[in-house]
Amino acid sequence: MAEQARTAPAARPLSPHLQIYRWPVTMATSIAHRVTGIALAAGTLLVAWWLLALAAGPQYYDTFSAVARHPVGQIVLFGFVLSLAFHLLNGIRHLAWDLGLGFDIHTANRTGVAVIGLSLLLAVAVFAYVYGVKGLLP
Amino acid sequence: MSVQTPLARVQGLGAAHAGTGHFWRQRIGAVALVPLAIWFVCAALALIGAERNSAAAFLAEPVNAIAMALFVIAALNHMALGIQVVIEDYVHDEGPKIVLLVLNNFFAWIVGAACLFALVKIAVR
Numbered sequence: 077m078a079e080q081a082r083t084a085p086a087a088r089p090l091s092p093h094l095q096i097y098r099w100p101v102t103m104a105t106s107i108a109h110r111v112t113g114i115a116l117a118a119g120t121l122l123v124a125w126w127l128l129a130l131a132a133g134p135q136y137y138d139t140f141s142a143v144a145r146h147p148v149g150q151i152v153l154f155g156f157v158l159s160l161a162f163h164l165l166n167g168i169r170h171l172a173w174d175l176g177l178g179f180d181i182h183t184a185n186r187t188g189v190a191v192i193g194l195s196l197l198l199a200v201a202v203f204a205y206v207y208g209v210k211g212l213l214p
Numbered sequence: 215m216s217v218q219t220p221l222a223r224v225q226g227l228g229a230a231h232a233g234t235g236h237f238w239r240q241r242i243g244a245v246a247l248v249p250l251a252i253w254f255v256c257a258a259l260a261l262i263g264a265e266r267n268s269a270a271a272f273l274a275e276p277v278n279a280i281a282m283a284l285f286v287i288a289a290l291n292h293m294a295l296g297i298q299v300v301i302e303d304y305v306h307d308e309g310p311k312i313v314l315l316v317l318n319n320f321f322a323w324i325v326g327a328a329c330l331f332a333l334v335k336i337a338v339r
Contacts, residue, residue: 110300117293123286124325127332130270131339137266157255164251167244174241205259212263 101188102181108192109166112159119156150214157202162195236295243292250285257282270336279337286329294322 097103129140143149169187172178178187206212216223257278261269272278297318305311 113293113296114300116289117297120290120293120325123289124328124332127273127282127286127329127336130266130273131332131335134266137269160251160255164248168248171241171244202255202259206262210263 101185101192105166105169105188105191108162109170112163112166115155115159116163119159122152122156145214147214154199154203158195158199161198161202162191165191165195165198236298240292240295243288243295246284246288247292250281250288253281254285270339273333274337274339276337279333283330283333286326286333290322290326290329294318 126140129136144153169178169191172187173184178184257272261272264272273282298315301311301314301318305314
């Protein structure tokens, strides 16, 4: 063991990684599915806070509402809603793939673009409903 | 020592020694979460701007309380399974990996217990 001197590994060329490739739609949606999943895991804390504040009483609920209404809270909530919309729609796309549907490249690209567009639209629609229809501006 | 042949020991289990159980539970949760997540967003939207007492009264309704409990349980189960895969993909050292997998499980149970406690308290108030 001692005789085997620790030498620095030879500078061999490495296989190309993420930053080398052009981003196909399917790769972008795959990565976004994982990122939104992690974001939603963090978002479970918001759901828990909401329910606990609701259970604890009016003054705790007012604190939660004030934070949620704050511009920073609104940005976080928009991220939460967008993550949920994307993960839901792309999740349905994944379930279709599990059934063997829509697996060819052309269809997968098209459903990928559709999922990105629809999730953005859905998140904006949710906020438009709250601000416009319900008239609740932050 | 096992009297099983090497083939019998690995059949149907694969490299993770768990077969397709993880995959299958992840999909069942996903299917359940499609309607539950849509319900959750609709319920949250209906409650935005509501007074605390009317929001609590809404969640004290049996159907709403049960739907919210199912959403929380299904979401946290789906979350624990998903984050487990993320940890297994990126953390290769056995020690930190096991610690993170345990914390992932604890996180799901603690958040779940907190949510269900809150729901019970809202419902029986």
